[in-house]
Amino acid sequence: MKLLTHNMLSSRCIKGVSVGYPLKISAKNVRLVNCDFDTDFTVRIIQKLDWNALWEAAESVGHADDIPKNLSDIDDYDKNDEFLRKVHHVVLEVEVIEGELECPETGRKFPIEDGVPNMLLNEDEV
Amino acid sequence: MARRPEHLAPPEIFYGVDESRKYTSNSRMIDIQLTMSERAVELMALPEDRHCLLLDLGCGSGLSGSVLEEHGHTWVGVDISKAMLDVARDREVEGDLLLGDLGQGLPFRAGAFDGAISISALQWLCNADKAGHKPAKRLLAFFSSLYASLSRGSRAVLQFYPENNQQTELVMAQATRAGFFGGLVIDFPHSTKAKKVFLVLMTGGAQALPQALGTGASEQEEDQVGYSSERVRGKPQRFQRKGLKNSRDWVQEKKERRRRQGKQTANDSKYSARRRCGKF
Numbered sequence: 001m002k003l004l005t006h007n008m009l010s011s012r013c014i015k016g017v018s019v020g021y022p023l024k025i026s027a028k029n030v031r032l033v034n035c036d037f038d039t040d041f042t043v044r045i046i047q048k049l050d051w052n053a054l055w056e057a058a059e060s061v062g063h064a065d066d067i068p069k070n071l072s073d074i075d076d077y078d079k080n081d082e083f084l085r086k087v088h089h090v091v092l093e094v095e096v097i098e099g100e101l102e103c104p105e106t107g108r109k110f111p112i113e114d115g116v117p118n119m120l121l122n123e124d125e126v
Numbered sequence: 127m128a129r130r131p132e133h134l135a136p137p138e139i140f141y142g143v144d145e146s147r148k149y150t151s152n153s154r155m156i157d158i159q160l161t162m163s164e165r166a167v168e169l170m171a172l173p174e175d176r177h178c179l180l181l182d183l184g185c186g187s188g189l190s191g192s193v194l195e196e197h198g199h200t201w202v203g204v205d206i207s208k209a210m211l212d213v214a215r216d217r218e219v220e221g222d223l224l225l226g227d228l229g230q231g232l233p234f235r236a237g238a239f240d241g242a243i244s245i246s247a248l249q250w251l252c253n254a255d256k257a258g259h260k261p262a263k264r265l266l267a268f269f270s271s272l273y274a275s276l277s278r279g280s281r282a283v284l285q286f287y288p289e290n291n292q293q294t295e296l297v298m299a300q301a302t303r304a305g306f307f308g309g310l311v312i313d314f315p316h317s318t319k320a321k322k323v324f325l326v327l328m329t330g331g332a333q334a335l336p337q338a339l340g341t342g343a344s345e346q347e348e349d350q351v352g353y354s355s356e357r358v359r360g361k362p363q364r365f366q367r368k369g370l371k372n373s374r375d376w377v378q379e380k381k382e383r384r385r386r387q388g389k390q391t392a393n394d395s396k397y398s399a400r401r402r403c404g405k406f
């Protein structure tokens with residue numbers, strides 16, 4: 001699971017959960033991969049990202065040093081190549097291979113195995 | 127008539143280890159899935175030259191997702207079959223994968239994606255596989271969450287095999303209830319073999335539906351043309367489809383593509399495309 005995907009994931013499919021976001025990550029095994037950098041895509045992704053959730057996710061997998069805690073600390077980020085490359089690295093090149101996601105409202109856990117989060121719910125949870 | 131797979135077993139059972147491998151090594155099947163995926167991408171009508179974040183719903187072993195990669199997009203796939211996702215991982219698809227049941231709703235926050243495709247999966251949702259399953263309810267949960275997950279103005283294109291008219295009507299009714307505009311685009315409607323049904327769903331208000339392929343010509347001609355030989359017009363032919371026999375050929379093909387694009391690519395070895403055991 002890439003942190004980009006994590007940033008989009010919620011547990012709101014669970015009955016009774018209203019927001020279910022962001023899911024807490026506990027990572028047992030994290031891997032770095034290579035992925036082509038694309039300036040425009042990264043800029044558009046930043047507009048979609050929930051920055052606080054990204055920073056917390058990065059911190060929980062040991063990559064918080066790569067990005068600032070507040071996006072507003074960066075002026076004209078769309079022209080800041082160094083910054084964009086760091087964001088690219090954190091959202092697309094850091095992958096959680098084994099671990100767990102946790103619903104912030106119910107504490108329900110979703111295991112991550114072989115890089116794939118298991119988001120299946122029991123029938124009585126939907 | 128052959129029985130429909132969705133009548134035989136629930137998807138996570140039907141697409142078990144054997145079927146998942148068989149599915150992804152059948153070159154005719156691969157060819158059809160890739161062609162339908164190309165068509166779905168065309169119908170999604172993304173802004174020209176934009177690298178988008180897309181969903182592949184019922185992504186299976188990553189055949190449809192590979193077409194999204196070919197077009198330069200980043201994708202996230204959801205599937206209910208662990209065995210299919212295992213094959214996707216072994217093929218080193220670029221998309222990120224989630225194990226999930228579309229009928230339980232999509233687990234994404236609002237506006238996350240620029241578009242979605244689904245190839246040959248939706249008919250599975252029309253079936254009640256468990257005692258508590260109500261297809262109408264599951265379809266609505268699916269479409270409502272899909273509508274919410276898409277950014278305004280974007281589209282979802284879902285190719286499926288409706289069993290009968292009631293099923294098509296139910297699918298359309300639930301998509302409409304969820305807020306979508308759109309309808310069916312039926313390519314080669316007069317041909318039993320080449321006919322393909324695409325549900326084109328729009329989030330940004332009512333727009334004209336794209337033109338279907340092969341609506342004019344006679345049935346005989348169309349059967350000769352055959353769906354899989356129809357190329358998406360104006361786009362270069364990207365696949366050497368004959369080469370995609372097994373996962374080794376597949377990985378080889380992908381590596382060659384990456385080299386052509388000047389991307390960094392691992393050397394070929396006897397370990398290429400072999401299942402890796404253990405963790406790195």
Ligand SMILES: C[S@@+](CC[C@H](N)C(=O)[O-])C[C@H]1O[C@@H](n2cnc3c(N)ncnc32)[C@H](O)[C@@H]1O
Nearest residue numbers: 137184185186189205206207227228245247250
């Ligand atoms: C015919 S395969 C198509 C796979 C891929 N889209 C392709 O074109 O090769 C159908 C896929 O839909 C998946 N599927 C069926 N029902 C599903 C559900 N309720 N939720 C998620 N995936 C489902 C199956 O597991 C299977 O991988």
